[in-house]
Each structure stands twice: as C-alpha cells, then as structure tokens.
Amino acid sequence: MAMAEAAARPAAVKRDRLRALGIMALNGMFDELDGPGVLRQATELLPGELAIVSSFGADSAVLLHMVAQVDPGLPVFFLDTGKHFPETLAYVETLKGHLGLGNVSALVPDERDITRFDPRGELWETDPDSCCHVRKTEPLDIALEGFGGWVTGRKRYQTKERGVLPHFELTSDERIKVNPLAYFTDADVTEYKARHGLPEHPLFARGFRSIGCAPCTTVVGEGEDPRAGRWRGLDKKECGIHFDVNAAIARPVPVAELTLFKDGGFVADPFRAWADGDDPAGVRYTHVPLPVFLANRDAVLANPHPLGLLVAPGDRVEVVADDLSRFASIAVLFPAFTDGRGYTSARLLRERYGYRGEIRATGDVLADQIALMRRCGINAFVVTNGPTRKALANGSLATVDIFYQPVGGAEVPVGTRPFLRRARESV
Ligand code: SF4
Missing domain, CATH: 3.20.20.70 (Aldolase class I)
Incomplete structure (x- = not known):
C-alpha cells in the first residue's frame, strides 16, 4: 500500500486492525496450551482484571477446578436469575466447598427491571431474549465494569455455532473473553471430571447435559447436541451474554460502525x-x-x-x-x-x-x-x-465555562451579578 494512502487511513480503522491483530497474536501464541495454561496466561495478561462467569451447570466443575488450581481467589460470577433449579443452587454450595473457591458472587437481576418487565415471572414464555437480557446480560454488564476480561466454559463441540470458538475473543466493548475449554471434547470433559473426582450436578444423572434455568432446560436425548435441551423448540441457542451485537461468537464491531x-x-x-x-x-x-x-x-x-x-x-x-x-x-x-x-x-x-x-x-x-x-x-x-x-x-471538543445564560442550578452567570456568583461559588 502506498505510504500516502496508509497515512490517510482513518485512525479508527487503524485501531480496529491493531485490535484484530492483537487477538490473532494471542490465539497464535497460546493455541497449543491446555485449559489451565490458557487460564494462567489470561491471569498474567489481565492481573486483577479477570472474572470467571459460571452457570454451575453440568460441566462447570471442570473450569472451576482449573480456577482453583490457578488462583482460588479469582472472582467467580454466578448469574442467579431467580429461575434456576433448586439442584443448581445446591450445587453452587457443593462446588464452592469442594474446590475451596473463596470469591463466588451471585449476580441477581435489578428488582426494578423485574417489576417493570417481568412482574409475573413469565417473560421467558413470551420473550426469552428479553428475559435473558434482564436476568443475565444486564446484571453481568454491571458486574463486569472494571474488568478487562472474563472467562467462559464454552466449548467447540457443544453447537455448530460454537464450532470455531478460539481461546481468546475480543468483544466490541474492548474486553477479552477467554475460553480455556474451547478445544475440549465431550470425552475430555468426562475424563477430566473422573480424573479429578469432581462432584456431578445432581441433574446430570437424570439426562440433563446442559443446565440453565429450569423453565428453559429439558433432558437431552441420545445423539442430540448437548445444548439441544436449552430453549427446546425455539430458534434460540444462546442466552445473550455471549452475543456480541448479533453474533454468537464475539465479533469486534469496527469503531466506524x-x-x-x-x-x-x-x-x-x-x-x-x-x-x-x-x-x-x-x-x-x-x-x-x-x-x-x-x-x-x-x-x-x-x-x-x-x-x-x-x-x-x-x-x-x-x-x-x-x-x-x-x-x-x-x-x-x-x-x-x-x-x-x-x-x-x-x-x-x-x-x-x-x-x-x-x-x-x-x-x-x-x-x-x-x-x-x-x-x-x-x-x-x-x-x-x-x-x-x-x-x-x-476528547478534543471545546468546553464552555463562562455562561451568559446559565442552565440548570449549578452554572454561574458571568459579569453582572457578582453577589450571585459569589453565592453560587460558595455552594
Ligand atoms: S434461560 Fe429462560 S428463564 Fe433463564 S433468563 Fe433466559 S429466558 Fe429467562
């Protein structure tokens, strides 16, 4: 590319390209690492800025066991939607005790949102996307403020949509999403749980393979996708926390868009x-x-x-x-x-x-x-x-700090009324 053309390229485009290159480099460097290795690299990349998000579902013990090995004090967020099976809530306590996790927080929906959007608790029936938004996405967005990245337990084999999942994703809100189990197979999960003697989710033995909220989770049949029991019969595969605008896999949206x-x-x-x-x-x-x-x-x-x-x-x-x-x-x-x-x-x-x-x-x-x-x-x-x-x-917009026509209660009028200016300045 000619130098003049490169120099004329908008700064936002250059920045998007650098972000994309950065995440490609991360995936290239750490592609061969195993799950704990990816998690360890993520903690070094984002010291003090990395959170784990866990559903405490059928496979969650694997990632949480890795967390316990790397740093049991890492913050773990559980999206307590108010719609979980009682068995899941009990399993949270089981895993916390078994793995010695010291920093698990339950994220609950904002009561005002529930009152406004789901007062009868039936939104999952008519509009599961909005239900997930209010009960999962919003609480997680708030909790992740101040974090530079978060870790998920997603795996490639779970669905067709997750088939290209990398270890590191860059989201359009400038966070890094880390998927240490991206390359795990179903057999890897089973073997890992057995090797480390991890407690099973109480519903696993009853045929639940991917466990989310009770109204939206059913038993999975022989030969079905592990996540086929989620939102069965609906054209919905993800709860929304893994959407990046509209993509199931995070796709950094160019700043220009x-x-x-x-x-x-x-x-x-x-x-x-x-x-x-x-x-x-x-x-x-x-x-x-x-x-x-x-x-x-x-x-x-x-x-x-x-x-x-x-x-x-x-x-x-x-x-x-x-x-x-x-x-x-x-x-x-x-x-x-x-x-x-x-x-x-x-x-x-x-x-x-x-x-x-x-x-x-x-x-x-x-x-x-x-x-x-x-x-x-x-x-x-x-x-x-x-x-x-x-x-x-x-951040180069001009600011105004001399007001001939003040608005609101805090602006001080210039010039003609020094007594008023003094009074306002002393507030
Ligand atoms: S999984 Fe179902 S009940 Fe849970 S938040 Fe989503 S729509 Fe609501």
Whole structure:
C-alpha cells in the first residue's frame, strides 16, 4: 500500500486492525496450551482484571477446578436469575466447598427491571431474549465494569455455532473473553471430571447435559447436541451474554460502525428507530415516537420489553411527564443545526420532570452543539459526522465555562451579578 494512502487511513480503522491483530497474536501464541495454561496466561495478561462467569451447570466443575488450581481467589460470577433449579443452587454450595473457591458472587437481576418487565415471572414464555437480557446480560454488564476480561466454559463441540470458538475473543466493548475449554471434547470433559473426582450436578444423572434455568432446560436425548435441551423448540441457542451485537461468537464491531457515543466512548447501540408497521405492544429496544405513544399509550405501557421514546421538534414532553419512567432512553431529535427546540425538550426532561435515564441527541449532531447539549442534560449522542466523531473520540471538543445564560442550578452567570456568583461559588 502506498505510504500516502496508509497515512490517510482513518485512525479508527487503524485501531480496529491493531485490535484484530492483537487477538490473532494471542490465539497464535497460546493455541497449543491446555485449559489451565490458557487460564494462567489470561491471569498474567489481565492481573486483577479477570472474572470467571459460571452457570454451575453440568460441566462447570471442570473450569472451576482449573480456577482453583490457578488462583482460588479469582472472582467467580454466578448469574442467579431467580429461575434456576433448586439442584443448581445446591450445587453452587457443593462446588464452592469442594474446590475451596473463596470469591463466588451471585449476580441477581435489578428488582426494578423485574417489576417493570417481568412482574409475573413469565417473560421467558413470551420473550426469552428479553428475559435473558434482564436476568443475565444486564446484571453481568454491571458486574463486569472494571474488568478487562472474563472467562467462559464454552466449548467447540457443544453447537455448530460454537464450532470455531478460539481461546481468546475480543468483544466490541474492548474486553477479552477467554475460553480455556474451547478445544475440549465431550470425552475430555468426562475424563477430566473422573480424573479429578469432581462432584456431578445432581441433574446430570437424570439426562440433563446442559443446565440453565429450569423453565428453559429439558433432558437431552441420545445423539442430540448437548445444548439441544436449552430453549427446546425455539430458534434460540444462546442466552445473550455471549452475543456480541448479533453474533454468537464475539465479533469486534469496527469503531466506524458504532454511532452511539456514551460514557466517553463509541458503543454498540441496543436501540433502533421506529419503523412503519411496528407493533406498539410488541416492539423491543425501539424509540417510539411521542405521537405514536400517545395514540397507543395502553399498549406501550403493557409492552414488557425495554423501550425508548423519540421526541421531535414540536412534541410537547409535558404530556408524557407521568410516563417517563417507562422509558430506558429518550432520543431528542435535532433535524438541523439551526433548530434549537431539542435543547428546550432536554432541559424540561431533566430539570422540570427529573428524568434520570439516558437522553440522547440524534439527527444532525455536530461538534459545535455538543457542549450546550451536555449542559442541557443530554448524556449520549448519535453521531455520523466524521469531524465530530473524531473530536469526540479524541476528547478534543471545546468546553464552555463562562455562561451568559446559565442552565440548570449549578452554572454561574458571568459579569453582572457578582453577589450571585459569589453565592453560587460558595455552594
Ligand atoms: S434461560 Fe429462560 S428463564 Fe433463564 S433468563 Fe433466559 S429466558 Fe429467562
């Protein structure tokens, strides 16, 4: 490639390539290692930043035994969904005692999410993806904050989709996912358990080969995939914690494809825009336009899935003030640089109606607007403009600290009212 062309390549593309090369190098260097070797390398690669995630299912004793050999103090997370077999809960205690694991934590779903999305505990029947999201993905996402990587017990032989699983994956949230058992076969698992005298899950002898939540797990027949008993009859193979956007195997999403800027970086956006023909009672992770919400209020409020609200110029947020807590995200539309009505909507949402969730700016979002948007309470930005993306990614946006027209309660007006400025400064 010509030097000029290489120099012109966007920084994000270069970074994506370096990330991909880094993970390829890891897999190349440590491809031949056995499970404990991979785990040991991971602890050296990410000292103090590595967590183990275990279902305490049929094969979990193998990985947890390796953890006990490498470092029994490594943090182990168990996703306590509230839907497990009692035998699984008992098995957690059995393995903790048997292996001497000293740092096992149960991750439980947020009560507010359960009240909002699954008050009757039946979401698994109508929408297992959302059920897994609320009971597994969300609690795990929160627990993994501060960790640079996590370890899973997945294996290639389990399903067709896992057939290319490597030892190390790079996820789009910049974490390394480690799969020490990737190359284990069914026979390897059996042999390992027998060699180390590991206790079996109480349901294993009754024909359960892959054990998750009770409503979604059935016995596996002769010749079936070990995971065939999970979500039987549904087109669902993974619970969601192993999805990377939509792929079953983590696929780093190029930064250039990520448009949502939040918490200091570009991240995968779980929400999508409302489309003609969408069903207000059934859509998920969609920003429902405010007029559509008003016309279908009962259906939207009864919809059990995570939803957002879209506020366009001219929409009056006052009319939805009592329902704001229903929405996990509010998108405020800025259709043109010259249209400032979105600022007013954002301030009303934050300051008058006390909305605490995500308020995102969407539409024609440009660098010069972002400082004022932030001052108005907007904390996420959907950005496609190249220079604006670059400025956000580099942290080179201008900030404003002199205010002629203060917003909110904390900004100090400049110039004319020194007594007020002094009063505010002493707060
Ligand atoms: S496995 Fe079933 S019950 Fe468990 S979280 Fe997923 S859908 Fe809900």
